[in-house]
Amino acid sequence: SYELTQSLSVSVALGQTARITCGGVNIERKNVHWYQQKPGQAPVMVIYRDQNRPSGIPDRFSGSNSGKTATLTISRAQAGDEADYYCQVWDSSTVVFGGGTKLTVL
């Protein structure tokens, strides 16, 4: 079965840029979606199809997918961005989530 690999944690200084990565075999050929989950809340989609932002998501959130890694980039990080982030793909008729990355804003 397909697997997505994420770092357990990423730290970023307030106002700086955070990059959260998601690895998988031939991931560049897949559509990668990203979700933000704050403590005690349901996940919220922040990026879909690699690089697209749903309405209401700040343009500080961006995504890319090339090489062997998909990346969620959060520019000008704010305290409110502190959360768990999950990548997700659709592979062989199954939904696959990454293990999640905890973003800490220092």
Next chain:
Amino acid sequence: QITLKESGPTLVKPTQTLTLTCTFSGFSLSTNGVSVGWIRQPPGKALEWLALLYWDDDTRYSPSLKNRLAITKGTSKNQVVLTMTHMDPVDTGTYYCARSSEELTIKFDSWGQGSLVIVSS
């Protein structure tokens, strides 16, 4: 406005069958490309996909759990029901339902608030 809400028992005994209902509004499960999925999350752990029901009644299941799961439309046209048999304490967690609006790539653009399920005798 799209909303989804999960309902069901909070406490389930080991070996029992869990039945959860997702009641939604703001979209139709009869629309081409629309699907509703179930995702769970054990305490402090990652999201795990369970099942998916398409607008045309087609279904998909997590390979590791497919023998225990069934996803169906509810008695009301705006409901989706998940049943999971042979519940075990490791199945404890928050269960979410979510909508996807594309057939070619499943992406969950709207989520319910989640329903906590505790498996304990």
